[in-house]
Amino acid sequence: MKDQTTKAEDFQNDAKNWLTLFLTPSEGLYKPDDVTPYIHVLVYHVSEFIAIHQKWGLKSFSCSAVEKKNHEQVSYFFHKTMKDGGKKSKSSDIIEILEHENQSLFYNHHDVPLKYQKPHKIHIKARNNYNENT
Numbered sequence: 037m038k039d040q041t042t043k044a045e046d047f048q049n050d051a052k053n054w055l056t057l058f059l060t061p062s063e064g065l066y067k068p069d070d071v072t073p074y075i076h077v078l079v080y081h082v083s084e085f086i087a088i089h090q091k092w093g094l095k096s097f098s099c100s101a102v103e104k105k106n107h108e109q110v111s112y113f114f115h116k117t118m119k120d121g122g123k124k125s126k127s128s129d130i131i132e133i134l135e136h137e138n139q140s141l142f143y144n145h146h147d148v149p150l151k152y153q154k155p156h157k158i159h160i161k162a163r164n165n166y167n168e169n170t
Contacts, residue, residue: 042094048083055079074099109133 055075057063085097113133142148 042086044083044087047086051079109137112136
């Protein structure tokens with residue numbers, strides 16, 4: 037996969053052979069239900085990407101950035117849910133994750149600071165204006 041000279045047709049043949057091995061009960065111990073969207077794309081679509089974008093190389097189609105973003109969002113969400121005794125909100129988990137992402141994008145795009153300095157306490161002495169002669 038790291039070879040930039042890989043031909044699209046060779047890659048497709050190798051990927052299909054790998055899938056056959058993956059789904060062979062005596063070899064891979066997997067069932068067709070175990071085929072993930074990533075495996076589907078690898079076997080049936082990456083060869084198209086290679087044919088169209090050979091100059092970029094196969095590693096340019098990596099999903100690592102998407103996986104990293106997913107990891108960050110899920111980690112933040114589950115870290116947050118452990119607070120307040122693990123109480124769940126009324127909205128779905130995915131909605132909360134997307135709302136948080138939307139807020140983060142808004143703050144970043146509009147240069148809104150996420151932290152503010154603590155306010156300074158001001159102590160005012162009360163003056164005694166009471167006139168004792170009255």
